[in-house]
Structures are given as structure tokens and as C-alpha cells.
Amino acid sequence: xxxxxxxxxxxxxxxxxxxxxxxxxxxxxxxxxxxxxxxxxxxxxxxxxxxxxxxxxxxxxxxxxxxxxxxxxxxxxxxxxxxxxxxxxxxxxxxxxxxxxxxxxxxxxxxxxxxxxxxxxxxxxxxxxxxxxxxxxxxxxxxxxxxxxxxxxxxxxxxxxxxxxxxxxxxxxxxxxxxxxxxxxxxxxxxxxxxxxxxxxxxxxxxxxxxxxxxxxxxxxxxxxxxxxxxxxxxxxxxxxxxxxxxxxxxxxxxxxxxxxxxxxx
Numbered sequence: 001x002x003x004x005x006x007x008x009x010x011x012x013x014x015x016x017x018x019x020x021x022x023x024x025x026x027x028x029x030x031x032x033x034x035x036x037x038x039x040x041x042x043x044x045x046x047x048x049x050x051x052x053x054x055x056x057x058x059x060x061x062x063x064x065x066x067x068x069x070x071x072x073x074x075x076x077x078x079x080x081x082x083x084x085x086x087x088x089x090x091x092x093x094x095x096x097x098x099x100x101x102x103x104x105x106x107x108x109x110x111x112x113x114x115x116x117x118x119x120x121x122x123x124x125x126x127x128x129x130x131x132x133x134x135x136x137x138x139x140x141x142x143x144x145x146x147x148x149x150x151x152x153x154x155x156x157x158x159x160x161x162x163x164x165x166x167x168x169x170x171x172x173x174x175x176x177x178x179x180x181x182x183x184x185x186x187x188x189x190x191x192x193x194x195x196x197x198x199x200x201x202x203x204x205x206x207x208x209x210x211x212x213x214x215x216x217x218x219x220x221x222x223x224x225x226x227x228x229x230x231x232x233x234x235x236x237x238x239x240x241x242x243x244x245x246x247x248x249x250x251x252x253x254x255x256x257x258x259x260x261x262x263x264x265x266x
Contacts, residue, residue: 004234010087010256013111013236016195017086017258018055020202023175023193027166029159037066042073045159048082048262049152056083057090063097071263080264087111087256095259103261109238112252113198116228116235119251121221125214128187130222133177134169142177142189149188149205180206180219188215192223198234199227204243216243220250 004012021041025032030043030050038056045051051074058066074081083103085095099105133139143161146152152160167175174195180188187210191202201223206215220237227235238258239247248254 006255007087009113009234010111012197012234013113013200013238013255014055014086014088014258016193016198016200016236017084017238019195020175020193020200021052021054023167024163027163029163029166037062038070040070040073042077043159044077045156046079047153047156048080048260049156050159051079052082052084054084054086055088056085056094057088058094060091060093063091063094067098067101074263075265078265080262082106083261083263084258085261086258095261098261103263105259106262107240107258107260109240109258109260110244110247110254111236111256111258112239112244112247112254113234113236114224114250114252115233116199116224117233119221119224119228120249121225123214123250124218124221127182127213128215128218129181130219131179131181132171133179136165138179139164139169139177141186142179145186145189145207146203146205149207150203177203178219178223180215182210182213182215185210187213188219190219190223192227194230194232198236199230199232201227201235201237204237216246217250220247224250 022032024030033040037058038053041052043050053070083098133142143157147157175193177191179186188206190204193200193202204216224235
């Protein structure tokens with residue numbers, strides 16, 4: 001991490017997110033296409049989480065035609081989609097252009113990173129136990145909690161389960177899932193994705209009745225410990241405005257923002 005400047009760390013965060021999404025393509029539920037100016041994720045699941053454009057690099061004078069071309073497959077299927085705009089995205093004004101084209105900005109997340117060794121491990125609670133997801137039953141529980149806390153429609157649960165099932169389980173996998181337990185009950189979930197340049201923490205979700213008990217902090221710190229054991233020198237995540245202060249207390253620093261713009265068919 002010491003060898004990277006702030007701009008490079010910001011771009012690495014976006015790259016890790018791109019690799020995370022591309023990893024889903026192991027499942028027939030989704031298709032990832034690397035096109036001239038972007039990555040395109042498409043599926044038959046009618047929700048923006050599973051239909052998106054990311055890591056765009058579009059010449060400014062080609063914006064109108066390029067955006068129309070990017071939308072075409074989603075428009076043809078009648079599916080809503082998401083366009084992610086981050087530190088690597090070009091042109092930097094793409095978000096404003098999308099807004100003028102009828103997209104709605106639905107999220108602005110802090111792009112954050114830390115050297116796992118530097119985390120405040122004292123913030124972990126002894127009352128929270130972290131367990132790896134190693135069975136299909138645990139994976140289904142993970143999906144139910146993640147989709148529920150993140151507000152994804154119920155119809156997305158089964159395809160999301162199939163995507164993650166196809167990616168596989170186990171400590172040797174690039175994508176690994178975890179349960180946070182409090183007194184024998186599942187209180188929350190989270191994941192690690194080991195990308196080519198960094199390890200990303202994803203899908204940290206805590207059930208409402210367990211919030212305020214240090215579950216999210218302990219889960220995040222435990223995942224950072226695993227990342228450190230693996231020898232990764234950079235851990236990344238993207239945080240909502242509500243969660244940003246929690247991650248700052250652990251030791252994460254912000255290096256930019258990742259914005260999501262949503263489009264819905266007429």
C-alpha cells in the first residue's frame with residue numbers, strides 16, 4: 001500500500017469491484033462482456049443489481065452515441081439497469097451526463113481502503129463469533145440475510161443463491177462468505193473477494209435486532225485479519241454514508257467515491 005499514491009488506491013478500489021462483478025460470470029445466470037468502452041453485466045433477473053455497466057472509459061465526443069448503445073440491450077429486454085461511476089471512470093463528467101439523460105443517482109458510496117495490519121483490532125467484540133459459510137444451508141441463510149438487509153426484492157434471492165453456489169465455497173475460493181453469530185443466532189453476514197490487486201470486503205449486513213452490539217465492526221475486523229493472514233497488503237470496501245464513520249473508526253481512509261445511476265424502462 002505504501003507504494004501506491006492516493007489516486008492509484010482509488011483506482012484499485014474500483015478495479016476490485018469490477019473483478020468482483022466479473023467473478024459472477026462463472027454462473028449461467030449472468031453474462032459479463034468486456035466491450036470497447038466498458039464492462040457490461042447482463043442477466044434475465046429484472047433488477048439493476050444484476051444488470052449494469054461499470055469501469056467505463058468513453059471519449060467525451062462520443063458520449064451521446066455511447067450511452068445509447070450501452071442502454072440498448074437493457075432497453076430491448078425491458079430491464080432496469082445500473083451504471084457505476086468511480087475514480088477510474090472517464091470522462092469524469094459522465095455522472096452529470098447520465099443525469100441529463102434521465103438516469104437517477106441512487107447511491108454515493110465512499111471508496112475506502114486500509115492496510116489490514118493497521119486496523120484497530122481492539123474494536124472487536126468477544127460476544128460476536130465469525131464462522132465461514134461452508135454448507136449450502138449456510139449459504140442460503142447468507143443470501144436471505146444479505147438480500148433482506150440490502151432491500152433486494154424476494155425474487156432475487158434464488159438467482160443470487162445460484163450465482164454464489166456456482167462460484168463455490170471454501171477457503172481456497174476467491175469469493176468467501178461469513179456469518180456473524182451472537183449467542184448461537186446468525187446476526188449478520190459479510191464476504192471477502194480476493195482480486196488481483198487487493199482484497200475487497202463486501203455485503204456486510206447486520207439484522208436490525210443485533211445492531212449497536214459491535215457486530216459490523218467485529219465482522220469487518222475479523223475479515224481484515226483473514227486478509228492479513230493471506231498476505232494481502234490492501235483491503236478495500238465501499239461504504240454508505242451511514243456506515244462510513246464505523247469504517248473510519250476501524251482505520252479505513254476514503255480515497256474517492258463510487259456513484260450509482262439507475263435507469264428504468266418506460
